[in-house]
């Protein structure tokens with residue numbers, strides 16, 4: 001079995017969650033399988049190294065689960081992007097829309113600096129709203145986006161088309177496209 005096949009085999013489809021019409025991609029079976037979780041961590045850490053990242057940004061909440069071990073594996077610092085109101089220090093905020101609602105995310109402004117090359121790690125790229133808002137935050141904090149890497153791209157939604165114009169040539173990597 002290839003790594004792609006292993007990862008794909010551990011993702012569960014949940015129809016009509018959290019709203020009717022949404023096909024939810026549940027990664028909890030993958031997280032519960034140490035072989036698959038390790039393969040995922042190694043693949044994402046390899047992309048961070050290949051793209052010359054100096055910091056890893058993980059997106060609350062599922063992005064944290066993936067990005068933290070990736071940061072340790074790649075030997076890089078981890079910077080959380082959290083839902084609004086959760087970070088205690090001085091923050092930058094960005095509102096955005098996602099497949100099933102709207103939200104606002106924040107970053108500690110002091111966690112990134114000019115010269116940082118930041119890799120954004122998340123589980124799913126759907127409409128691209130979350131990733132686009134993260135890119136905005138990283139740039140507003142004065143850092144550069146090294147790339148966006150996700151476990152899974154939902155190819156039936158226009159996330160890639162939305163992100164490509166704002167990536168300015170930085171790579172968007174998805175280990176799986178469904």
Ligand SMILES: O=P(O)(O)OC[C@H]1O[C@H](OP(=O)(O)OP(=O)(O)O)[C@H](O)[C@@H]1O
Nearest residue numbers: 060061062098099125126127128129130
């Ligand atoms: O491309 P988009 O349309 O922005 O959707 C992708 C985002 O949606 C999910 O997060 P969600 O906000 O549901 O939060 P969670 O990680 O806390 O479950 C997922 O983990 C991504 O971060």
Ligand SMILES: Nc1ncnc2[nH]cnc12
Nearest residue numbers: 023024025026099124126
């Ligand atoms: N369909 C979906 N499955 C899992 N996570 C998501 N985030 C946004 N859309 C999603």
